[in-house]
Amino acid sequence: MNEVLLSVEGLTKAYPGVVANDAVSFQIAPGEVHALLGENGAGKSTLVKMIYGLVRPDAGRMTFGGAAFEPTTPHAARAAGVAMVFQHFSLFEALNVAENVALGMESPPPQRQLARRIRQVSETYGLPLDPDRLVGDLSAGERQRVEIIRCLLQDPKLLIMDEPTSVLTPQEVGILFETLRKLQAEGTAILYISHKLEEIKTLCDGATILRLGKVVGECNPREESARSMAEMMVGQELHTPSREAKEPGEVVLDLAALSVASSNPFGTSLRNVHLEVRSGEILGVGGVAGNGQDEMLAALSGETSAPPDAIKLCGQDIGHLGPNARRRLGLLAAPEERLGHAAAPDMSLTENALLTGAIREQLTGGGFLHWPKARDFAGRIIEAFDVRTPGPENAARSLSGGNLQKFVIGREILQRPACLVVNQPTWGVDASAAAAIRQALMDLAAEGAAVVVISQDLDELMEISDRFAALNEGRLSAPRPAQGLTVEEIGMMLGGAHDMEVAHVEA
Amino acid sequence: MIRLDKRPQPSRLWAAVTPLVAVVLTMLAGGALFAFLGKNPVEAIRTIFWDPVFGEFAWYYRGQLLVKAGPLILIAIGLSLGFRAGIWNIGAEGQYIVGAICGAGVGLAFYPAEGWYIFPLMVIAGALGGFVWAMIPAILKTRFNTNEILVSLLLVYVAEQLLASMSLGLLRNPEGAGFPGSRNLKQYEAASNPELFAGTGMHWGVVAAFLAVILAYVLLNRHMLGFQIRLTGQSPRAARFAGVRPNLLIVVCLGASGALAGLAGLFEVSGPAGQISIDFNSGYGFTAIIVAFLGRLHPVGILLAGLLLALTFIGGEAAQANMQLPASAIQAFQGMLLFFLLAVDVLANYRFRLKKREAA
CATH class of the missing domain: 3.40.50.300 (P-loop containing nucleotide triphosphate hydrolases)
Structure with a gap:
């Protein structure tokens, strides 16, 4: 994987009283699923917000597809081929799926055409979703699919996902992972933020570990144990809770x-x-x-x-x-x-x-x-x-x-x-x-x-x-x-x- | 660009200093206003803030200070309990009127008997009258979830009609040659609330106000009920979790503020006012809302705010009389005081930062 899609070099962002990101560097290749690992407050959110154009870095530079990349708005980031699925959905419950998707697009096609494309994309990627259903009737997993399909309609080169599995049942996680693997096979890179280490082990090709705003390590999750990654995140040996098994009482x-x-x-x-x-x-x-x-x-x-x-x-x-x-x-x-x-x-x-x-x-x-x-x-x-x-x-x-x-x-x-x-x-x-x-x-x-x-x-x-x-x-x-x-x-x-x-x- | 950053916790220093900053800012802006009106700003500010306490005629004004501040403080203390818990009694004026009617009614019923027990009975009746009037919004709120702001406010106008009816009918002085208004309680010793020390303006209502300040302080800082009141105001969900019964708290807070407003009415009608008359009420119940907030809903703050507001009333009247300042300029001045106090309040919870604008 010598080809590089996104390269981040020395990205720094300080807020009053705290350096959220301190000279963060990492690279993602096309078709790579790259994990961003770290505890709460390690700086993962700030980092992806800079990539998605929501926050401007104080220092450092990024290149995307070989060209300099300085998105000042999410609009600019999307135009360059970066899409993001947020942890919290921004959907209108009283509108149907196709209408919600249209609201997020720059120039939406007519409803009927859009519904056809939504069906097409949802079949291609194994994300069952009916464009005519009201979002209010959908489960959390289905709502997430609306957000994902909204992103996929833009043909992104890089898809950022922030804690996508926190609202899903294990079966829904399975469906999501199938989709992500298909995307990966087509050459879409995925930046995957999570603290669920077992998921990262099964899904990701590479991982960058952040602690207190700094990169403290990179690894191949498939070669690490969940425990060793957790210890890299925390920076100390992790104490696993334990107790003596006992017969329950009254x-x-x-x-x-x-x-x-x-x-x-x-x-x-x-x-x-x-x-x-x-x-x-x-x-x-x-x-x-x-x-x-x-x-x-x-x-x-x-x-x-x-x-x-x-x-x-x-x-x-x-x-x-x-x-x-x-x-x-x-x-x-x-x-x-x-x-x-x-x-x-x-x-x-x-x-x-x-x-x-x-x-x-x-x-x-x-x-x-x-x-x-x-x-x-x-x-x-x-x-x-x-x-x-x-x-x-x-x-x-x-x-x-x-x-x-x-x-x-x-x-x-x-x-x-x-x-x-x-x-x-x-x-x-x-x-x-x-x-x-x-x-x-x-x-x-x-x-x-x-x-x-x-x-x-x-x-x-x-x-x-x-x-x-x-x-x-x-x-x-x-x-x-x-x-x-x-x-x-x-x-x-x-x-x-x-x-x-x-x-x-x-x- | 100037940005406001929330402090991790409220600054004690700023919370204490901001009222002084506000008074200074009011003096500056008010002075500019008076200068614009062609008056000497220094003299105007001195007439309002200095002369009533230390000037040539201070012997008269000082007494007025306590007479005006007493009911304001008494009512505001009661209101502050509810306000702290997010229960908004806007109708203290009505509770004040009903308290005065009930208290005076009991006193007049005994006329012309003499006895030490008459005045205490009037005090109880006054408190009860205010309490019952406040129970109307309380019960409507707990039973039918009506809005206590609207109900308590509208009941003020009902109370005003009741007051007019009483002074023209039931409580009218039979020896008053048909003029509206009751007998003068000042001339009926067993039912009067005299000045306790000549020239100070101190009467039983002022004593009650000081007692209320002390009791409210103890309640809020040392008692479980006060803790529950503060907790309910700050986070209602946490209060439920802590076992606070919201309906009970509504009844307690509205009841306490009604009873204190009723007491203030009774002490006023039996003391400085002397009689029930059509225009007996003078807006203390509404002004007390301002006093409660000026005092940051803190008992000691309310004590100081009540005195300060009484001072601007008396000084303002003096400035109108002596300097021919228009009444509206005095009202604007008092409005500025409230405005600045609330505006600088933000410094206790936030700090200013100069900062470059950032892409959203």
């Missing part, structure tokens, strides 16, 4: 026919959820985003109420109780959204420690607050969970995502819950903080707590769960032992929990 949390209407008109209502979680056990709840995860957390934390006997904690009916009454009994929760839900952004860490800790840590007396005790509790969280901050008087929003997440999870764990429910515990968290959080959850279970981990990260769930269940359209599949589950079985559970339930009833 049933702590028991959900019986829990149905809760979503408070959000676009949310997913929980339907007839059955679940038992035992002491010392971690139950993993997988599922694609928006299938009832937030509603499940709210129903368990007490933010939405349920019939009393739909939720039992250690045999006691608690469905009707509010968050504080449940805390008193030992059911604690950590929501997905750190800023604004699990923590108040503008309040200090001391005040945020008080937010959920007031009852179990006895931080109040007769309604009056014990500030020294609250400060002390915040200090204990900061110390025990290695939260990097100058002190508990700092505002929650001044912490990085990973540090705030450690604080939020630590706050609940230090209160010695009988049952802890967490949603997306390592979302947007760097690898070392994620490992620390997983280890803490496993230690908590080893000490006898029942733990429910709701997550979209299947690797995470397989790593720490004893049993695995999937949420699909508000229904929960029957939990199965996590050990020995194959990717196909998990995919079936994620995509078909509903069908399986029907079959079960008929049988």
Whole structure:
């Protein structure tokens, strides 16, 4: 591969207080699938934004197809043959597929012609998509196909994909990878951003690893282990969470026919959820985003109420109780959204420690607050969970995502819950903080707590769960032992929990 | 290009300094306005800010200062609790009127009996009147999710009609030769709220205002309820997660602000105003909204803001009388003060950066 399509040399971009990219150089050949690897904040997004013309570099130069390449707008980048599929879609739900595609084009052809081309492209590349369907009715995977086809209609020479698999089921990932391989065979280069190392091993020919804005290494992912790549990303040896296997104890949390209407008109209502979680056990709840995860957390934390006997904690009916009454009994929760839900952004860490800790840590007396005790509790969280901050008087929003997440999870764990429910515990968290959080959850279970981990990260769930269940359209599949589950079985559970339930009833 | 960068956390220094910066900016811009009107700007600013406290006739103005600041502070403290939680009681003026009517009504019902218990009963009735008036938007909001801003505001006009009806009908002075308005409570010792120390303007309403400042400070900084109020205002979702019951908080905040506004009305009708009359209310309930925000919704800030606004009222009147400044110029001056205070507030959360423009 001596031919070079895109060459990046010494690209530098500084923001106030942080150098996002520091003299970054790498090359992509035509038909190469090149991975950009790095933790959150390593500078991957800034780098691709410069290539796509969204951000201008402070220094350095790029060539594309042999010519100097200095895109000042995404329009210029597209004209040169660079296309990008963003992590977050920009689609109108009330329009159909063809109309959405037309909106992204410079000079769209008539609808009928465009629909024909969309069918053609979707057949050629194995991306099943009906141009007449409303985007509002499509799944996340199908919506992503709309974005990809929109890019492919421009015949790009380089396709940038930012975390494309984070919203997909394993089966959909398989379809996507087939498409990418076809594109590759036709000579289209792909710049693939992800932190899922197994995917990168199967898909990519080369990888550039970024850490703190600098290139710290290049490798051929096929010759590396996931672990060695992770260690290059983090820059230190990675500690894999582990614990002793233990027989689960008594049933702590028991959900019986829990149905809760979503408070959000676009949310997913929980339907007839059955679940038992035992002491010392971690139950993993997988599922694609928006299938009832937030509603499940709210129903368990007490933010939405349920019939009393739909939720039992250690045999006691608690469905009707509010968050504080449940805390008193030992059911604690950590929501997905750190800023604004699990923590108040503008309040200090001391005040945020008080937010959920007031009852179990006895931080109040007769309604009056014990500030020294609250400060002390915040200090204990900061110390025990290695939260990097100058002190508990700092505002929650001044912490990085990973540090705030450690604080939020630590706050609940230090209160010695009988049952802890967490949603997306390592979302947007760097690898070392994620490992620390997983280890803490496993230690908590080893000490006898029942733990429910709701997550979209299947690797995470397989790593720490004893049993695995999937949420699909508000229904929960029957939990199965996590050990020995194959990717196909998990995919079936994620995509078909509903069908399986029907079959079960008929049988 | 000048850019605003959000600070990682609010600057304490700037939060404390910005009100002073705003006052200085107001003096500069106001001075320019007065100079443009052909008046001596230094003298005008001195008449407004200096003379009422230290000038030749300060013995008169100083008393007026507390009389005007007392109800403003009392009402603003109540409003600030709700405002902190994102509950917008705009109808303090109506609660003030109803509190005055209820309190005065109880006092007049006892006329001409004498007894130590009459005034305390009036105080309770005044607070209850304001509380009940505020419960109308509170219950409509918790039951039917109506907008408390609209309901509380419209109830002001209902209260004004009620006030007119009372001063022409039920509470009209039977010995008043048919003029509208109730008996003068100043002349009925058991029901009057006199000046406690001659020349200071200090009456029970001012004492209540100072007490409210202290209680609100303790509530917000040391009590769980105050913590829940602040949390609800900053992030409602986090508040729900922390176990705050939103409907209870709505009732508590609207009830407290209504009761304090009712108290302010009672102390005013039994003290400085003396009687229920058609035009008894003078806009304290609306001005208190400005006082609450000038004081950054902080109890001590509200205390200072109430005094400052009272000062500009009194000084403004003096400037109108002594320097023939038009009333609209004084109002513009007061508007500038609010404008600058809110404008420089941005410095507490943001900092300026000079920066070259960047491709989007």
